[in-house]
Amino acid sequence: MKAAYINHYGKLEQIQFGEQSKPIIQNDEVLVKVHAVSINPLDLRMVEGEFKAILPVQFPFILGNDLAGVIVEVGSEVHNFKVGDEVFAKTDEQGCFAEYTVLQSTSVALKPSNLSMTQTAALPLVALTAWQALVEVAQLKRGQKILIHAGSGGVGSIAIQLARHLGAYVATTTSAKNADWVKDLGADIVLDYKTTNFAEVLSDYDVVFDTQGGKTLERSLQVLKPNSTVVSIAGPPDKNMAQAIGANWIMSKIIPLLSLSIRAKAKKRGVHYHFLFMQPSGEQLSRIAELVEKQEIIPVLDRVYNFTEFSQTIQHVDDGHTKGKVVVNII
Numbered sequence: 001m002k003a004a005y006i007n008h009y010g011k012l013e014q015i016q017f018g019e020q021s022k023p024i025i026q027n028d029e030v031l032v033k034v035h036a037v038s039i040n041p042l043d044l045r046m047v048e049g050e051f052k053a054i055l056p057v058q059f060p061f062i063l064g065n066d067l068a069g070v071i072v073e074v075g076s077e078v079h080n081f082k083v084g085d086e087v088f089a090k091t092d093e094q095g096c097f098a099e100y101t102v103l104q105s106t107s108v109a110l111k112p113s114n115l116s117m118t119q120t121a122a123l124p125l126v127a128l129t130a131w132q133a134l135v136e137v138a139q140l141k142r143g144q145k146i147l148i149h150a151g152s153g154g155v156g157s158i159a160i161q162l163a164r165h166l167g168a169y170v171a172t173t174t175s176a177k178n179a180d181w182v183k184d185l186g187a188d189i190v191l192d193y194k195t196t197n198f199a200e201v202l203s204d205y206d207v208v209f210d211t212q213g214g215k216t217l218e219r220s221l222q223v224l225k226p227n228s229t230v231v232s233i234a235g236p237p238d239k240n241m242a243q244a245i246g247a248n249w250i251m252s253k254i255i256p257l258l259s260l261s262i263r264a265k266a267k268k269r270g271v272h273y274h275f276l277f278m279q280p281s282g283e284q285l286s287r288i289a290e291l292v293e294k295q296e297i298i299p300v301l302d303r304v305y306n307f308t309e310f311s312q313t314i315q316h317v318d319d320g321h322t323k324g325k326v327v328v329n330i331i
Contacts, residue, residue, distance in 0.1 A: 003098035004310050005062045009049030012314050020062060023094055023102040030081055030105055031073035032089070036121035037064050037096050039317045039326045040154065054237075054245060054255065062095035066124035068117040069101075069330075071108075078105040086111045088289075090124040090280040097310070099330060109285035112292040115299065122299040122325035123158070127288045129278045130159040133209050133231040134166065137274050142167030144206035147198065147223055151187055152178040154325045155211055155233070157300040160185045165296045171205070173198055178323065185300075199223055210235060217262065226270035233276050235262055241277040300324025 003020040025031045043063050045051065068088040071081055081087070088111045094102045111120045134140045146163050150156045151172030163170045164186030173193040174182050182190055191198050202223040210217045213234030220230055236259035242252040259275060266273040291297045302322040305313040307330050317326050 001099040002307070003062045003095075004064070005060045005095070005097070006047055007060050009047065009052060012044060012047055012318060015047060015063070015310070015314060016060070017310055020060065020098060022100050025073055025075050025102050027075040027077040028105055029075045029102050030071050030078055030087075030108060032067070032069040032087060032101055032103060032108075033072045034067050034069040034096055034099060034101055034330045035117035036069075036327055036329050036331075037067045038121045038125070038154075039313055039328060040065055040125055041317065042125070043097075044314070044318055054241075054247065054251060062098050062101075064091060064095040064097035064101070066090050066121065067096040067101065068111055068120035072100070075105070081105060081108060086117070088112075088120045088124050088285060089282065090128055090278070090285075092280055097328075104280070105282070107280035107282050109282045109289055112289045114293050114295075117331075118304055118327050118329055119299045119301065121327050122154075122301055123288065123292070124285060125278070126154040126158045126325065127162075127297070128281060128284055129155050129233060129276065130162045130209075131284050131288060132278055132281075133233070133276050134159060134162055134207070137231050137276060138207040138209070138229050140166050140168050140207055143169070145169045145171070145204070146207040146209060147171045147173075147202060147205050147220065148187075148209045148211075149173050149216060149220070150211045151182040151185070151190070152323050153211060154300070154322070156209075157182070157185055157324050158297060159209055160187050161297045162291075165291060168207075171198075171202055175321075181323075207231070218265065221266055221269050221271055224269065224271045227272075229272045229274060230266065231274050231276050233278070235259065235273075235275055237277065238263065238273065238275045241275055244277040244279060302326050304329065 152174040171189040172187045176192045179190045199219040199222040204225045208220040208230040210232035238259040242255040
């Protein structure tokens with residue numbers, strides 16, 4: 001089968017496009033013929049080996065984290081799906097930038113009936129990230145105030161819609177050219193990150209969803225009231241990541257040390273810091289699909305490419321400043 005893969009960590013130019021073996025399923029897995037995938041900044045960071053110390057892979061490694069497709073084979077222990085089902089998912093260990101991929105049945109959900117495969121492929125990673133940050137970790141409630149950074153990005157655009165659905169008051173940061181657009185998604189207040197210091201404007205927030213890390217994360221602590229929560233997908237990892245990846249004893253002690261400084265600063269302000277390492281979940285995707293079918297959440301597509309244009313696709317994502325998600329049609 002055709003696939004996009006790497007033989008070792010390195011630069012984006014070293015991504016290979018060629019033949020790889022068609023995967024074989026286990027009893028609790030499904031084989032999916034991939035119709036469309038989306039490209040995430042995470043994929044680029046995997047190529048560069050940013051996570052190699054804590055998430056080692058076997059080479060050749062097929063890239064890709066979320067997809068939409070059709071089940072073509074089911075394992076003997078799988079009873080909730082059948083051949084022909086149209087599904088979407090966040091991958092497990094096997095990447096999805098290929099004609100076929102293998103998934104745990106628990107990671108898969110039926111795709112929203114009102115979306116195409118191309119639209120659906122834009123959802124799994126970002127929607128699960130937003131769900132787990134806002135619903136699972138922050139437990140965002142109606143009437144609370146949340147600041148979502150980078151509201152025009154893939155994660156931010158879904159998080160705004162989810163927060164609106166949950167009944168929260170939503171502030172977000174983005175560029176001025178995207179202000180009206182993110183307001184249409186559900187943001188109540190939009191701050192131009194180029195001209196406005198959000199920490200000088202906002203106060204007494206219940207939740208911050210950080211997608212930027214660094215100084216943005218540190219300044220975010222200033223807008224939170226005591227006993228509130230900052231959930232980050234870009235800051236330093238804490239014990240939550242160690243638990244999520246099943247780290248060995250040594251790594252379970254080392255990983256939390258990386259966030260010692262930001263956790264100390266958060267504690268000083270009476271704020272809870274939580275690093276989110278998103279996990280695949282078919283059950284959560286099913287709930288997200290229900291919201292999509294009710295048009296509470298809509299996928300946001302920046303550009304759509306064909307598989308033969310994979311190099312251009314990667315370069316476009318690497319350039320940054322995408323508006324929503326970049327999708328590649330495999331078929």
